[in-house]
Amino acid sequence: MPTSPDEPDPSAPSAVGAPAGAPAALEARRVVKSFGGVHALRAADLLVRPGEVHALMGENGAGKSTLIKLLTGVYRPDDGVIALHGTERAFRTPLEAQTAGISTIYQEVNLVPMMSVARNLFLGREPRRYGLVDLRTMNRLASEILERYGVRVDVTAPVHTLGLGARQMVALARAVRTDARVVIMDEPTSSLEPREVQTLFDVIRTLRDQGSAVVFVSHRLDELYEICDRVTVLRDGRTVHSGAMAALPRMELISLMLGRDLVAAQDGRVTAFAPDRSQRRPAPDDAALAELLPAGRRGRWARQAIPGDSDSNATDSGRAALSVSGLTDRHRLRDVSLDVAPGEVVGLGGLLGAGRSETAQAVLGAHPAAGTVSVDGKRIRRRNPQAAVRAGIAMLAEDRKAEGVIPGLSVRENIVLAALPRLSRAGIVSTARQDRIVEFFMNRLRIKASGPEQKVQDLSGGNQQKVLLARWMCLNPRVLLLDEPTRGIDVGAKAEVQGIIDQLAAEGVGVLLISSELDELIEGSDRVVVLRTGSVAARLDGDEVTAPNLLAALAGDGSGLGEPETGEPELGESESESAGPESGGADEGEGNAS
Amino acid sequence: MTATVIEPVDGAGTRERILDLSQRYGVYVALAVLIAVATALNTDFMSVSNWRVQMFEAAPTVLVALGMALVIGTEGVDLSVGATIALAASIVPLYIGYGPAPAIVLALLLGAASGLVGGSMVAFAGVQPIVATLSLMIGVRGLAELLNGSSAKPVADATIGDLGEHTLAGIPLMAWIALAATAIVAYTVRRTTFGRQLVAIGDNKRASLLAGLPVRRVLVTVYVLSGILAALAGVLIVGHGAEADPANQGLNMELSAITAVVVGGTPLSGGRVRVVGTVAGAMFMQLISAVLIQHNVPTSTTQIVEAVLICLAVYVSRERGTR
Numbered sequence: 004m005p006t007s008p009d010e011p012d013p014s015a016p017s018a019v020g021a022p023a024g025a026p027a028a029l030e031a032r033r034v035v036k037s038f039g040g041v042h043a044l045r046a047a048d049l050l051v052r053p054g055e056v057h058a059l060m061g062e063n064g065a066g067k068s069t070l071i072k073l074l075t076g077v078y079r080p081d082d083g084v085i086a087l088h089g090t091e092r093a094f095r096t097p098l099e100a101q102t103a104g105i106s107t108i109y110q111e112v113n114l115v116p117m118m119s120v121a122r123n124l125f126l127g128r129e130p131r132r133y134g135l136v137d138l139r140t141m142n143r144l145a146s147e148i149l150e151r152y153g154v155r156v157d158v159t160a161p162v163h164t165l166g167l168g169a170r171q172m173v174a175l176a177r178a179v180r181t182d183a184r185v186v187i188m189d190e191p192t193s194s195l196e197p198r199e200v201q202t203l204f205d206v207i208r209t210l211r212d213q214g215s216a217v218v219f220v221s222h223r224l225d226e227l228y229e230i231c232d233r234v235t236v237l238r239d240g241r242t243v244h245s246g247a248m249a250a251l252p253r254m255e256l257i258s259l260m261l262g263r264d265l266v267a268a269q270d271g272r273v274t275a276f277a278p279d280r281s282q283r284r285p286a287p288d289d290a291a292l293a294e295l296l297p298a299g300r301r302g303r304w305a306r307q308a309i310p311g312d313s314d315s316n317a318t319d320s321g322r323a324a325l326s327v328s329g330l331t332d333r334h335r336l337r338d339v340s341l342d343v344a345p346g347e348v349v350g351l352g353g354l355l356g357a358g359r360s361e362t363a364q365a366v367l368g369a370h371p372a373a374g375t376v377s378v379d380g381k382r383i384r385r386r387n388p389q390a391a392v393r394a395g396i397a398m399l400a401e402d403r404k405a406e407g408v409i410p411g412l413s414v415r416e417n418i419v420l421a422a423l424p425r426l427s428r429a430g431i432v433s434t435a436r437q438d439r440i441v442e443f444f445m446n447r448l449r450i451k452a453s454g455p456e457q458k459v460q461d462l463s464g465g466n467q468q469k470v471l472l473a474r475w476m477c478l479n480p481r482v483l484l485l486d487e488p489t490r491g492i493d494v495g496a497k498a499e500v501q502g503i504i505d506q507l508a509a510e511g512v513g514v515l516l517i518s519s520e521l522d523e524l525i526e527g528s529d530r531v532v533v534l535r536t537g538s539v540a541a542r543l544d545g546d547e548v549t550a551p552n553l554l555a556a557l558a559g560d561g562s563g564l565g566e567p568e569t570g571e572p573e574l575g576e577s578e579s580e581s582a583g584p585e586s587g588g589a590d591e592g593e594g595n596a597s
Numbered sequence: 598m599t600a601t602v603i604e605p606v607d608g609a610g611t612r613e614r615i616l617d618l619s620q621r622y623g624v625y626v627a628l629a630v631l632i633a634v635a636t637a638l639n640t641d642f643m644s645v646s647n648w649r650v651q652m653f654e655a656a657p658t659v660l661v662a663l664g665m666a667l668v669i670g671t672e673g674v675d676l677s678v679g680a681t682i683a684l685a686a687s688i689v690p691l692y693i694g695y696g697p698a699p700a701i702v703l704a705l706l707l708g709a710a711s712g713l714v715g716g717s718m719v720a721f722a723g724v725q726p727i728v729a730t731l732s733l734m735i736g737v738r739g740l741a742e743l744l745n746g747s748s749a750k751p752v753a754d755a756t757i758g759d760l761g762e763h764t765l766a767g768i769p770l771m772a773w774i775a776l777a778a779t780a781i782v783a784y785t786v787r788r789t790t791f792g793r794q795l796v797a798i799g800d801n802k803r804a805s806l807l808a809g810l811p812v813r814r815v816l817v818t819v820y821v822l823s824g825i826l827a828a829l830a831g832v833l834i835v836g837h838g839a840e841a842d843p844a845n846q847g848l849n850m851e852l853s854a855i856t857a858v859v860v861g862g863t864p865l866s867g868g869r870v871r872v873v874g875t876v877a878g879a880m881f882m883q884l885i886s887a888v889l890i891q892h893n894v895p896t897s898t899t900q901i902v903e904a905v906l907i908c909l910a911v912y913v914s915r916e917r918g919t920r
Binding site for chain 1: 788789790791793794796797800801803804805806807808809810811868869
């Protein structure tokens with residue numbers, strides 16, 4: 004995360020300038036929140052007026068979720084002011100915020116699955132008669148209320164029998180009471196069908212017309228431009244923009260979110276990546292590495308790590324190290340195909356929810372999807388991580404904590420984890436070989452630990468990430484999938500990791516690089532494949548990999564910049580934006596923002 | 598949905614450190630103190646005959662607890678071990694006619710089969726371990742009583758009797774077997790691929806899966822091992838009592854085993870297996886009840902003391918901080 008913590012940001016607009024006479028329905032002024040020394044919000048402002056739908060935008064880790072939780076009483080701000088209808092408030096619990104008139108609909112549906120629809124709807128405020136719950140009235144009212152939301156279901160059936168969309172509607176109906184003056188919706192559409200989205204929008208318009216203020220969070224740009232009146236953009240815990248939605252072009256919105264100035268000079272390089280492919284160098288001590296690394300059972304691992312060799316077949320042979328075609332799953336991915344040549348770094352771009360992580364996980368076989376994955380032209384039959392790793396694929400997962408490190412084990416054990424079978428004879432681990440490899444990688448990657456026996460949970464984020472890189476490097480993989488390899492690590496470690504990626508490519512590894520940081524994607528990649536709502540929206544090659552082209556591809560508003568290469572059937576289909584429901588639960592790890 | 602990264606604190610608090618130390622070594626200290634106190638109260642406690650009795654009592658628990666420690670190391674639990682003991686016990690008198698070896702092998706195979714069923718439910722069907730093995734616990738004991746009838750059957754075979762009664766160099770054969778099993782399990786956990794994978798899976802299953810570890814195979818194997826060890830304990834119990842009584846043998850053994858594992862410092866949240874600690878835990882629980890009984894403390898009080906000790910052990914081994 005950025006290093007300058009608390010300094011006030013002069014560029015942040017002041018939200019205090021509410022029009023006189025019309026107090027804001029909900030206002031946050033300069034709110035600050037940090038968790039264990041990490042700033043989630045540095046100086047966030049938000050001003051929502053009565054009778055408007057307000058978009059709250061920001062990428063992963065920008066602080067959206069934290070801000071919402073502050074507004075709804077889940078967390079309390081370290082500093083700053085939250086005001087409701089012009090009165091300063093300090094909510095201690097979510098209940099207090101609710102009582103004060105703030106309704107919240109979360110992305111995950113908070114319903115009691117085994118209870119009936121009607122009971123869920125009236126949970127905690129059941130109509131009573133003689134001190135008992137008046138079931139008949141409750142069921143009748145529930146039917147009437149849901150009717151207004153376009154949901155016709157048996158209200159006595161348990162909620163878990165309903166579809167996701169219907170459940171979202173029930174949650175909405177429960178949250179939005181007629182007296183709710185502020186409604187906060189955190190990605191309410193992520194699990195809705197297009198038709199249901201329209202029903203939801205009708206509800207939102209009704210709310211707006213009766214003077215409620217609605218805060219709307221979504222990653223679907225089309226929806227935002229359709230329903231929202233004004234927008235506030237957060238980045239790195241600060242409010243970086245606030246204004247009318249219609250006055251903000253898509254490209255500008257995206258560059259605000261990603262923190263990349265459209266007109267910024269192109270030659271100022273900000274990453275440690277080599278300027279171009281020909282200048283990548285393998286690590287000097289690779290001969291030693293080749294001797295050290297265990298040869299796999301099937302001899303695939305006997306690949307020489309000699310740079311000249313791999314360079315020659317990298318471009319000419321045309322045989323992809325990784326070839327993926329037609330990845331399609333139920334919600335998130337539609338017909339994603341891409342190739343990575345040996346020694347090539349292919350960037351995978353896209354906004355939050357575009358399906359980048361899902362693509363990487365599907366390639367590894369950890370996310371169920373149809374389609375084929377081949378390594379060196381050889382198709383992987385059984386689609387599970389074990390088979391993929393054996394075939395030479397390795398993936399650095401986005402969520403280091405949940406999907407990467409084994410926190411209670413030592414640095415040594417974390418490094419050799421995946422290579423254990425290859426370092427063993429008859430199932431018995433060879434400590435000597437293990438020690439040599441661990442020592443080698445701790446030196447080469449400069450892993451700062453008190454020793455190989457230190458527990459990984461006690462290392463800093465950057466060192467944990469290096470341990471994970473070492474875990475994959477000692478498998479000598481053909482293909483490395485890197486999902487946000489530099490997120491949440493300090494500047495120094497970031498540069499080192501970027502350098503390592505270059506080295507690996509120079510050694511002939513095919514790299515698929517996912518990054519939300521445009522600079523990293525642009526400077527680190529030879530080519531970029533851009534995903535939008537689960538399908539390939541553009542492919543940028545060589546000189547086309549520039550910030551304006553990438554932003555245009557991300558925005559998908561067909562502004563004519565960087566015409567992607569032809570021959571791709573999926574190119575620029577703007578209608579693909581609204582089609583296809585996305586599953587909410589598996590969203591791109593909003594919760595993992597660190 | 599928190600955006601929290603807890604940075605490691607250098608030199609954790611003193612209280613944390615004490616808890617950590619007591620989790621690691623507490624059981625050995627407690628065991629030493631208990632032996633010292635018991636000896637001070639009654640010098641007969643250190644007599645060879647007393648120790649022999651205690652070993653006879655503790656050996657089956659140690660065997661079962663070793664398997665349980667492996668299962669708990671994967672963040673699971675195996676409630677079916679008591680029933681597996683009964684199953685092994687029921688099969689011995691039925692096949693003893695073919696000689697002791699086939700009867701024992703069959704008993705162990707049945708234990709493995711029971712573990713295979715439980716492990717498959719956990720690994721492939723994704724059933725929660727407590728549910729999967731609870732259903733097995735009920736069903737397998739039913740099966741054992743079906744095979745044997747609910748009455749106890751005498752087992753007069755010399756070999757099986759020796760397993761349960763004989764001593765070698767003054768130490769019960771059962772204790773030697775438990776010792777050997779301890780050594781094997783300890784080596785397995787520390788030095789084999791399987792053992793290290795087991796611990797990694799218990800600590801972070803998703804990460805282990807993404808690292809290409811054979812998660813399902815390891816899980817199934819763990820439950821199979823637990824079943825085999827329980828069946829072995831069942832054979833020893835039959836030999837010791839010279840009878841097979843599936844209705845009563847192995848009753849509540851799963852709870853004793855879990856207690857031994859927890860008291861031994863293995864956290865229920867998985868990711869760590871303390872093999873020697875488990876043995877110490879089993880010995881400690883055996884000795885504490887023996888000492889109390891020897892001093893004519895009523896059984897009800899003994900149970901309360903045991904409960905307090907378990908609470909203490911769980912408190913010490915509880916998950917510290919957030920992950």
